[in-house]
Amino acid sequence: MMKENIRLRSATFIKFDLHTLKMMNENWVADGIVYPKTTWLGSELLSKLAKWSTEKKQSEFKSTLSLISVAKYSRVYQELKEKYKEMVKVWPEVTDPEKFVYEDVAIATYLLILWEEERAEKGLSKKQSFVDLGCGNGLLVHILSNEGYPGRGIDVRRRKIWDMYGPQTHLEECAIRPDDSYLFSNVDWLIGNHSDELTPWIPVIAARSSYSCCFFVLPCCFFDFHGKYNRRQSQKTQYREYLDFVTQVGLECGFTVEEDCLRIPSTKRVCLIGKSRTYPPMQEDRINKQRTQYINNRQSCTEVTSDKTVRSNQCDNHHVVNCVIDQAAVLERAANETKTDGGRVWLSGFQPREKVEQVRNCAALPRDFVDVVVLTVASLLLNATQEKPWGHTLDVRLNTWNKGESLSLREVAEHLDKETLKRLKNEYGGLQTLLRNNHQVFEVLNGRVHIRDWREEKPSKRTKSEVKRRFSAEAFKTRLCWFFIHHPDGCSLTSESCPYAHGTEELRQSQIMKKKKHPQ
Incomplete structure (x- = not known):
């Protein structure tokens, strides 16, 4: 039994339940020094631990695989993992083969189950078509194509592994830009798997491609429409805030946006899905104007060019809060969505990544x-x-x-x-x-x-x-x-x-x- 004074030694482990902590709210001795109960341990620790033990803090993310059948996922994942495990042995890239192969197997599994359930829900028999924007190594495209789904991948840089897939896997080296020349009217789904600067544009491209086009994005790096994403809500984690931003983009584009958490070996494993619209097809023109206004407002809120514009942290998502927008500049940008050789440009100043990636990992330092x-x-x-x-x-x-x-x-x-x-x-x-x-x-x-x-x-x-x-x-x-x-x-x-x-x-x-x- 513990007496009035409690002696703590470094080699002694005490089970800290509430009863013990209550008793510790008296004088205690450590290494020959008597600490009164008014110290932090006695006066604050008890109440804090009691609060933490009863507090039910809700996670800011969805539970894993909340939108699909877990049983189906487990079965299909094991089948695909066994089928594509040889890719680990022949992986020619410098990246970790086990992480990238099994991560793409897991993402492919999720999409296969999602699309299978969508066909059952809508009474479809034909497998969905897709385009993977910013496809990187192209393995996800390769797996989906092998499983009978017609599609292709597009990336600004060709990878060595592309040559290993064979002619049935369609991969294109091309820089995607947000304009009318990069619309996919006959595609069912647009995919953005760690698509970097294209991530916020994918809901926009999907919405403007066709009324039936859906999207799946797995955000990783934080990009806005025109460059790096700037934080605006310090109460949230940067990751949670960015997910909320991409969700807002989808909502402004007229999608019902759903969120899920994947089973992948990555800290960024939350995906956002838009597979249905919040408006009927005849309202497309009105919603498209809404999308344009939203994109232009975000660009205006992040510019600091005169006393008519303000810093980005004074704007709350798409609603302008205590922020003076130069409406003339917004209208001018909308008017500047003019025809070019490739089509109407949606936003001036967008920069796709360089075709030749700059090595800036300290390896080039003298x-x-x-x-x-x-x-x-x-x-x-x-x-x-x-x-x-x-x-x-x-x-x-x-x-x-x-x-x-x-x-x-x-x-x-x-x-x-x-x-x-x-x-x-x-x-x-x-x-x-x-x-x-x-x-x-x-x-x-x-x-x-x-x-x-x-x-x-x-x-x-x-x-x-x-x-x-x-x-x-x-x-x-x-x-x-x-x-x-x-x-x-x-x-x-x-x-x-x-x-x-x-x-x-x-x-x-x-x-x-x-x-x-x-x-x-």
């Missing part, structure tokens, strides 16, 4: 610049232990190799000069990407930077393939050990166990380079 940043950050982490004598003393007693302290990315950035930060800002991911690229030296976990201790590297199910790549025979001893050269205590591993070379005499030529020089 090696000497990267080396300076790595040395600077490593010195910060190693010297941080000297500012904490108790931690340093314990480390010396238990282990003579200095592992350094961890620092947040913000703390690290504060120690770098402005010119370095500016240079890193021009790269996607910036400082964090550079540190992750130098995985031999650093480990970045939950926004904190650590010196990597290779003695603690143990393959797990999640990292087995990654560790295998790092320690592969082809790469063994082909690079110098950073710790052997720069760390004050040298490398924590022996020369025999370290995968990197302890000195130039241990360096081996990469097997990959040998194969390039002497092809068989």
Whole structure:
């Protein structure tokens, strides 16, 4: 039984039920120090945990597979997974084959069940046609086509894997723009699977293609009609807010928009579906004017060009709240939807992604610049232990190799000069990407930077393939050990166990380079 004072030890685990917490609302002792009940633990923790334990917080997302039969989905998914598992072995792209293959299998499964149930609901016998806008690797198009659904995929860049699918999979290299030349009047469904800048346009394109055209979008990156999406509701997560925006686009286009959550290995797994209209066909002209006004209002709300326009966070979705819109500019834009060689342009200023993707992942930075940043950050982490004598003393007693302290990315950035930060800002991911690229030296976990201790590297199910790549025979001893050269205590591993070379005499030529020089 617990007495008036409760002694807590670090090695003791206590089951914190409400009765225990009530008893803890008295004086308690830890490491010889008596803490009165007026401390945070006694005065606030009890009430907070009691509130959290009884609070029923509703999820901001739908339950998984809420719009289709789960039993059908499970059966079809297993069938397709078995059918297309060989794609994992022959995947030619640099992306993770297991993630991308099984994710597209799962999306295809969902669409097959959705379309099967739609045919039963509408009394249709013919399988639905589709176009996948921004189809990427084209695997989703390949699976749907193989399952008997007529369709094609369009993307701005051709992928190496396209050549593996065969002539029955129709893929086109083309940049889609929001104008009359990219309408699909004879297509039943438009698909946007991580379609980036096309995502908000897909409901618009579907609505203007034909009254019977439906859409399925799986939003990932956040884009508005004309560029990056700017947050407007700080009370919501950015992801939830963006889903609400795309839903609003669908509603303004006259769709009944439904939301579902897929079973895919991704943090962005909420899809939005528009398969029915909220208006009869004879009102098409009125609804189309509504769509145009909505698109123009959004562009006006995000421009800051004069005292007649305001910042985007002063506009609430499609309704203008305390926001002065330059109506003349809106009318001018509507009038500028003029005929071009391809047809009427819906919005000036839209930029599709580049056909040749720019590499901005810090890989193109000069090696000497990267080396300076790595040395600077490593010195910060190693010297941080000297500012904490108790931690340093314990480390010396238990282990003579200095592992350094961890620092947040913000703390690290504060120690770098402005010119370095500016240079890193021009790269996607910036400082964090550079540190992750130098995985031999650093480990970045939950926004904190650590010196990597290779003695603690143990393959797990999640990292087995990654560790295998790092320690592969082809790469063994082909690079110098950073710790052997720069760390004050040298490398924590022996020369025999370290995968990197302890000195130039241990360096081996990469097997990959040998194969390039002497092809068989």
